[in-house]
Structures are given as C-alpha cells and as structure tokens.
Amino acid sequence: QDRMKALGKADAEPIRHLHVIGAGVMGGDIAAWAALRGITVTLQDLAPERIAPAIKRAAELYTKRLKLPHLVQAAMDRLIPDVAGHGVAKADIVLEAIVENAEVKRKLFAQIEPRMKEDAILASNTSSIPLQELTSVLKRPERLVGLHFFNPVAQMMLVEIVQGPQTAASVMLAGQAFAKQIDKLPLPCKSAPGFLVNRVLSPYLAEAMLMVDEGIPPETVDAAAKDFGMPMGPIELADMVGLDVGWAVGQELAKPDNPIPQKLKQLVEAKKFGKKTGEGFYKWVKGKPQKSS
Numbered sequence: 001q002d003r004m005k006a007l008g009k010a011d012a013e014p015i016r017h018l019h020v021i022g023a024g025v026m027g028g029d030i031a032a033w034a035a036l037r038g039i040t041v042t043l044q045d046l047a048p049e050r051i052a053p054a055i056k057r058a059a060e061l062y063t064k065r066l067k068l069p070h071l072v073q074a075a076m077d078r079l080i081p082d083v084a085g086h087g088v089a090k091a092d093i094v095l096e097a098i099v100e101n102a103e104v105k106r107k108l109f110a111q112i113e114p115r116m117k118e119d120a121i122l123a124s125n126t127s128s129i130p131l132q133e134l135t136s137v138l139k140r141p142e143r144l145v146g147l148h149f150f151n152p153v154a155q156m157m158l159v160e161i162v163q164g165p166q167t168a169a170s171v172m173l174a175g176q177a178f179a180k181q182i183d184k185l186p187l188p189c190k191s192a193p194g195f196l197v198n199r200v201l202s203p204y205l206a207e208a209m210l211m212v213d214e215g216i217p218p219e220t221v222d223a224a225a226k227d228f229g230m231p232m233g234p235i236e237l238a239d240m241v242g243l244d245v246g247w248a249v250g251q252e253l254a255k256p257d258n259p260i261p262q263k264l265k266q267l268v269e270a271k272k273f274g275k276k277t278g279e280g281f282y283k284w285v286k287g288k289p290q291k292s293s
C-alpha cells in the first residue's frame with residue numbers, strides 16, 4: 001500500500017518500524033520513546049559505542065515508567081541495536097539525528113535514500129537547518145519532513161513537524177499522525193531558520209550567556225529565570241542541550257552583527273560540551289549540575 005497516498009486519509013496505517021540514525025542525546029532518546037510507545041525501532045550510529053549508553057538510558061526509562069518486568073522486557077525487545085543499518089530498508093520512517101551539519105546530513109541522505117522502501121518517509125531532527133538545504137541530493141524531496149523533538153524527549157510533549165517547500169501535504173499529515181501515535185503534540189510549521197521554538201529560544205540562551213561573559217555567575221542567571229517561572233534556567237538548559245549543538249544552532253541563526261558569547265566559544269573549543277561530557281558552564285555529576293566551572 002502506498003503510504004504517501006494513504007496517509008492523507010483518516011484510516012492511515014500506523015507506523016510500525018522506525019529507523020533512527022544517530023544514537024546521541026536526541027536519537028537515542030527518540031528511539032527509546034518510540035519503542036516505549038509500541039513501535040519497533042532500529043538504532044544506528046557511525047560510532048557503535050554510542051548505542052549501548054542509549055539502550056541503558058532506555059532501560060532506566062522503561063523501569064521507571066512501566067514497572068512490570070515483562071513490560072520492560074517487551075519494550076527492550078522492540079529497541080534493536082543496528083550497527084550495520086539494516087533497518088533503513090525496512091522502516092516506515094527513517095529519522096536522522098546526527099551532527100548538526102548540512103553537508104554531513106546530505107551525504108547521509110544520498111547514501112540511504114536508494115535503500116529506503118518506496119513509501120517510507122525520511123525525517124530530520126535538525127534544530128535549525130532549513131529543509132531546503134538538505135534536499136539537493138534527494139530523488140524524492142517530497143518525502144523529507146522535519147520531525148523536531150525537544151530535549152529531554154521523555155518529558156517534552158512538543159514535536160515540530162516541519163514542512164519544507166517540497167514536502168508533500170500527505171507527508172506532513174503522516175508526520176503529525178506519527179507524533180500523535182507516540183503521544184506527542186505535533187506543531188506543524190514552515191521551514192524557516194530555527195522553525196518556531198528555536199527562533200525564540202536561541203536569542204534567549206545567547207543573551208544569558210552574554211550576561212555570564214559580563215561577569216554574572218551562571219547560578220544567578222539561572223535562579224532569576226526560575227524565579228520568573230521557567231522550569232530550568234537558560235545556562236543549565238544550554239549545558240543540557242549540548243554546547244556543541246547550541247553553537248551550531250547559533251551559527252545558523254545569528255544575525256551578522258550579533259555578539260558571540262566568549263565563554264561559550266572557549267568551552268566549545270575545549271570540547272566541554274555540557275552534561276554529555278561532564279563539564280560545560282557547570283560541572284555535571286550523575287546527571288546533575290554542580291558548581292559552575
């Protein structure tokens with residue numbers, strides 16, 4: 001059955017198999033979430049050693065959410081490490097969550113598109129790259145859609161469903177149906193730099209980092225934002241997102257005369273990317289921010 005046609009209708013087939021490429025902060029957690037919600041997921045990474053920690057995080061999530069051992073086991077069985085990428089040829093959706101670099105993503109798309117099922121959807125979790133920058137290598141650009149999840153995936157309801165100039169309407173509907181299938185809230189939006197959320201979030205994070213450059217401690221900036229009602233301060237959030245990712249997003253979105261946060265630049269150059277490397281603006285111990293570094 002041709003999913004591209006069928007998905008425009010209410011009785012569209014649910015997604016059964018998701019293949020995720022990139023087992024980092026986002027890819028690993030999206031894979032874990034989809035498997036929790038009943039989908040068979042294959043998980044691939046260029047660096048195979050990234051897969052095991054993602055599976056471990058999934059096991060922790062399932063133990064917390066499902067409690068009963070046989071349900072935990074069933075969810076674990078649905079989440080399949082796939083170093084060789086066999087899942088590309090079988091999946092209903094192939095979603096990339098690799099490094100935030102248009103050239104690298106295009107190279108990956110050129111390799112995988114010929115192997116995908118005829119009616120499969122190609123999705124990108126890019127935070128900031130307009131989809132039109134990724135389509136030049138595709139034979140069927142109408143099947144590329146942005147499925148932009150937020151960090152931490154298990155807690156953030158929203159998924160931006162991003163429509164590039166060539167994305168088919170049926171693929172947009174399929175993206176929305178998929179988000180609902182896994183109990184997320186789809187927000188359809190057009191492909192413009194930063195889409196909707198990051199267009200607002202990125203200048204907010206940048207201003208917070210510029211305040212740190214001005215000598216205000218990260219703790220003070222974060223405490224003020226929390227007092228204002230934010231669930232987490234902007235500096236802690238940047239560390240959690242990953243400063244390398246934040247840097248790449250900033251490069252995409254910054255206007256030419258925007259000042260560059262210098263402390264951020266130093267940390268990225270020192271490969272101190274935040275929570276995932278154990279140090280960023282804060283030192284991180286057991287997944288919690290400690291004193292600022």
Ligand code: NAI
Nearest residue numbers: 022024025026045046047050097098099100126127151241
């Ligand atoms: P990450 O650095 O934690 O993970 C990226 C993974 O992709 C790494 O494990 C790396 O080995 C792998 N990889 C790199 N090139 C590859 C290739 N050619 N083939 C297969 N695997 C490859 O990055 P993170 O944070 O998970 O970001 C991934 C994507 O998700 C980026 O596009 C980013 O903009 C986006 N994103 C990130 C968010 C965040 O909060 N970190 C939020 C929403 C989207």
